[in-house]
Amino acid sequence: MNRHPWRALAAALAAGALVPAAASASPPVSWTGVPSANPKVTGASPANVLSPELSETAVAWGSLSLDGATSAVPYYGYDGFTAPTVLTQAINEAHKTEPDKNTYLVLPGGQPGADPNYDYGTHFLYQGHESGTPGAITRINLDADQAHRVTLLSTNVSAIDGSTWDPFAQRLLFTTENSSQGTYAATLGYPAQVTDISGAVGRGGYEGIQADSAGNLWIVEDVGGSAGSPSTHAKQPNSFVYRFVPDHPSDLSQGRLEALQVISNRSGDPIAFHAGQAEADITSPDTRDLHTPGEEFRTRWVTLHDTGTDGTTPFSANALAKAAKATPFKRPENGVFEPGDHFQRFFFTETGDTNSLTEAGAAYGGFGSLQELFQRDPSASTGRLRVVWQGDVAHTGLDNIAFVSRHQAAVVEDAGDGLHTQRNALDSAYLLDVTEDQPAPVRFLAEGRDPSATFDAEHSGHGNEGDNEITGIHVSDGDPTIAGLLGVKVPTLFSGGWRMFWTQQHGDNNTYEVSPAP
Template sequence: MRSSRRLVARVAVAGAVGSVTLAGVVAVGAWAQGADGHDAHDRPGAAGLRLTDVPANPKAVGLTSPNVLSPELVEQAMAQGSMKLENPTADVPYYGYRGDGPLLPAPGDLPAAGHTVEASKTEPDKNTYLVLHGQRGADPHYDYGTHFVFQGHEAGKTGYITRINLDADAAHRVTLLATKTTNGTPLPVFDGSTWDPWAQRLLFTAENGNQGGVWQATAGPDSQVEDISAALGRGGYEGIQNDSAGNVWVVEDSGGATVPGDKAKLPNSFVYRFVPADKGDLKHGKLQALQVVSRRSGQPIGFQPIDAAHPSGGAFSDDMKDLHTYGLSFDTRWVTIHDTATDASGQAFDANALAKAAKATPFKRPENGQFRPGTGFREFYFDETGDTNADSTANNGFGGWGSVLKLAQTDPKADTGTLSLVYNGDKAHTGLDNVTFLDADHIAFVEDAGDTLHTQRSALDSAYAFDLRTDYSHGAQPVRFLAEGRDPSATLDSALSAYSGFQNDGDNEITGIHMSNGDPTPRGILGALTPTPLADGWRLFWTQQHGDNVTWEILPARR
């Protein structure tokens, strides 16, 4: 038997911190309002949702706080870190906790080198929602339904893959799919994920520098997982998406060296496109990197290391300033850095190093990207996380606060295009990470600003809805529709992080924001159809990493 979704508690936290109300599910049609209660015509919410702007949650020592959503929204927990897996192992007994310690420290127990006071948190990351028929699980007699969320887990020495069975009861809610590849190698910690409808595989990325890459996996229990980095390369890969031509776009998050005497970091990450020889086979094809042409010299904007002639590398170059200037447009082209047809070694390769050698253009940690619905995969939007430090002198004018960028092409297969700035971050809107489109005109980016910047700005992470019809060069700002709080476990971890030997992160992080109707065919590739937000089968998920490790679904509220 399946459990009813009505059995899961739905909690809406709206307006001021601490106001909690139970809510039902009805269509929402309120006009977007600013935090002061006045109509926010310069900050429109997502079409059909009319989201109300909410204030950020403050950070203070010892302060726990609930999540704050626009009052038009509620959220319900679909899985939590302490939820027992239906097929646990000694190493992976729970959804978001390893088996190496208690779920909470014993009273008075403090971390020390070689002494673990609590279980390691695994951080279920990017969500991939699919509607699939005939899925099995650990119980051969149980009906698992048709609605599933797949995740790789980001933290720890090794990773694993889980499936949240959205139609299932608590005992069957989360299935462990894999901990090893088909050749017995432990899985790396995973960050990004997507579904490739031609290969019929889940794709997972590992953000591990020259040990990272892409792994493909079948969707059922006893998932068959293969490392395909001999074709897609190794890098600090995070965001991964398909286009309508069967290409795979990968966005890299690889932090650069710190400029001596500063908190600024070198741009060191690239945007890639993998063009398969056969779109049903991701083991053969060519990997390309995005190259941006300087408006000043007409030459590619390439990686500039720190050396005697360039003591700050490319962190403060004129080209880097231009890339973060409103109103400028840059020519782009794709440069091939590896082709399995001409390199028959069958070995993984360092994509980041090859991109630098080919004079591809590095960015300030561009973690995720997505195609705009209704554009025929001709517009790709991606973010830069930036330096995530208020003391970086690159913050003003050189991308230190991060940004949103738009790549426009005549066709997803085109070799050339144009790049332009959509939004320059600031102290209150920075560390942008995961992304999803809410409809054709509104795109949501969420923050991963980190504990240091949380303290510097006295505010935790938020999720924002950007209107792509808005000119953000004149001071307009996106709508904050989710102000993440800090659960008690994360608050405790934040305090324990001051002790040597403590292995878990502190503050909660927003990740995995994901709007999808779950269609596993090519028609369902993100960007192929225009979402109907929170209606007609379109569902919105996000994960509150660290602390309790909760994955939420966002629903419309009954006013």
Template sequence: MNHVTRRVATAGLAVSAIVALGAGSASATGGVDRWASVPATAKAAGTAAPNTLSPGLAEHAVAQGSIKLENPAGEVRYYGYHADGPMLPQPGAVQSPGHNVEATKTEPDKNTYLRLRGLHGADAGYDYGTRFLFQGHEHGGPGYITRVNLDADAAHRVTLLATKTVDGTELPAFDGSTWDPFAKKLLLTSEEGADGGVWQSDPDIGAKVRDISNVLGRGSYEGIQTDAAGNLWIVEDASGDVPSGTSARLPNSFVYRFVPKDKSDLSKGGTLQALQVISRRSGQPITFTPADASHPTGAIFSDDTKDLHTYGTVFDTRWVTLHQGDASSPPFDANALAKAAKATPFKRPENGVFRPGVGFREFFFTETGDTNASSKANGAYGGWGGIYRLTQSGPAADQGKLTIFYNGDQAHTGLDNISFLDRDHVAAVEDAGDSLHTQRGAFDSAYLFDVNADYGKSGQPVRFLAEGRDPSATVDSAWSAQGNGFQNDGDNEITGIHTSDGDPTVAGLLGTENPHPFHGGLRIFWTQQHGDNTTWEITRD
């Protein structure tokens, strides 16, 4: 059974740190290769459930949606809620246009951990410490940037950094984030399509936030990482059309690389590229194929799409140029340029990371897939998604090799955020969604993959986190099922998995050194999005 220990959250609310003590002798006090699988958490209507972790692991809340910001602004008053309604529906409440039965959940997303000195907050006389966790928020408007002050007390726990750019424009909803040690800026991405792109921000209160999409392009950008050469790697999550009768999405998203003119100042411009994969059959680029009269399902069921999801198949890749610009360039549609340049689309690749300790020669990125058990692309054509491995001679190389590292299935699908825990083990977490949760009868999980394993032959990853559903998400799930314009998501989602020692220098760039969880200041964070919107730190028990 599970052992539940009680702790006091920074907002004064009781939260749980869940530790799995079920069968199995493996212990998390050793290396991650000793972590043991736990069962998935079953979904039952109207029933909340706790999270379960591998034996020897614990989780502790570092922030929760109901925590008041120390410096609220307008409707932006809490870590996980806008101030446009109550935190829970009141008895007899009726959802209607213009009237929310519940406050809009802001959904803090990707986490970025940094150790920085000299940062400030709303209280000029308070010492905010040196350890901070940054987030953009994915839902509602205006968008905003928060900083969880991990060394601070409850009153100073979460600082609002910004709700507007330097020119007064409201921030969009943000999905991805990272720290660029060359430019010394936080980079935040928005997957809002024609309104999406990349924003850069200072890490302190009153942050100067600038939209730099004029040089990086507009697109449904989500994952973003900086390599050792100062280039930015961006992973796009642009949902494709669903041709009638397929329940399958058209591959419509691209992987980008931005080569800056000046890596210390991204706003000066540079070259945006997209990844092109060469067909093993024709020797020509695998390109976007729309669904039309001559191709009723587009590229969903093409031989190339099948090959891309076949274990052991290795493809040649190259980077193709989409745009070259400078500070005076107008914004442009990166997705459209990628299609015109014959770059290769994928089925919603959401995040990517560099394998540590190998000189930035290996890049792993997730593919979320269709998140629908009824998709006719499931199995052979990538409907379940998976994880790709891109290898190059170095981060600035123009050519490389691509292969599917892991093909998803119904129990391992909707893979989203990804983070290396050590050189040989990468964690990937699910965002399967309410419909697929119901179809398979189980909530999301986080998995540990061994990069030296051959999953095409045997074996499955270790489920080290089986997410449950908190009471607020259970209520939201019931409201969401009713429709009626309810604006919040239902079941909890795993997001923001992040492993870092917080080193903000170039030497601390993610992917440089081989990390060791729970050693040398290395910390692991994740956010239980939706519901209470709790951000957790995973520790040893």
């Protein structure tokens, strides 16, 4: 049930002719829930289990040789420095690149690759790689044969986490979780020309990145905090939500970085980070309120850095956010706008502590959440925040998010090996109806564990990454124009060109397209 008057206001504001026609014509998806997660059993490699209405096909896999390969990065999922290079299920296997967040584009003019005589088609899936040495940007050529299926676009980057397409700047954007490394803008062509824009947008533990209809960039940060005492299994909120406002949307080298500040319902003061007070922040009444369904908060944006006055030397966004009394969260991973709503509602996931023993529990965000920020327009200076959904030990570690219909968000777990063992359950992906308070999650994917990940989880070695995790969930029709910006159109999944992808990171590093079951 919708109990939020500002949500009703937003619906009224959006009721005019500006609402895309698909907003009223697109029905919700209806998928049968998978009853349970796959258990974590020593030596076992269970298959992925999808809702019976769905199927999946691998569009790329770790051992696939790259078009334009280098000696350092010869394969989609493996680096090339190990000698001998063993690609799977061996202690001395090659170091894995870990393809991460996906971005789908349809480019009618096509794109070049390493082979000047080959037609690479018009449908492309871009991704950065989270663990590569060096980092890498690749492009899956969905129309191409196996020899030309994945093109290596650049290794002039550090390890990558988030990605998106900015139609205003005509650049692919890539974030890195390493707060000492850059944030990148890359051209589409081959090879990609990469620019570090962290002198404007800053550096942090950046993950999700998303453009809005005004050309602003919304960035969420995943930085773990200090453990408490006596709450030794819980972590201090230590990550922030940012908005970059460029001076001109087509130029990302100049502008203003802001951070979200939430106002306490108790004191009227900003809910802020307190250095050296991990336990107090973990167990504060404000932290509890932020994760209590039914609570709503006033928000405002505070300026951290402006290139007009502060220059373009790369800077720590996290440090400036703390100094400005922005509000820390429990490891946000990704954020997107609800489609067909004029970019008024931004939803972001919190991972939480990924430990079943967390003393924070569900009440204090220990198992993460899905948060909703409402503003009258994407450039507004104030808004309202509420928790849509509070995680529990069986549904936690939320990572990527994508809308599959007007109000249904697909959210995926990255709970980690330790929590997999604690709860005897591998990761899952869920549908959540964001119009409801504490919606019941519908599991549409119970992730399995491929043989490589099973081997990795039970042996130590420099290239081993443990259990599989779900990443890169992405739903798009690939429209590269401003009118096709994610959040403008309401998805009509599996029709009208709308497609769905995800990556089973670690192990064999397969990237899948999800389709209707035959």
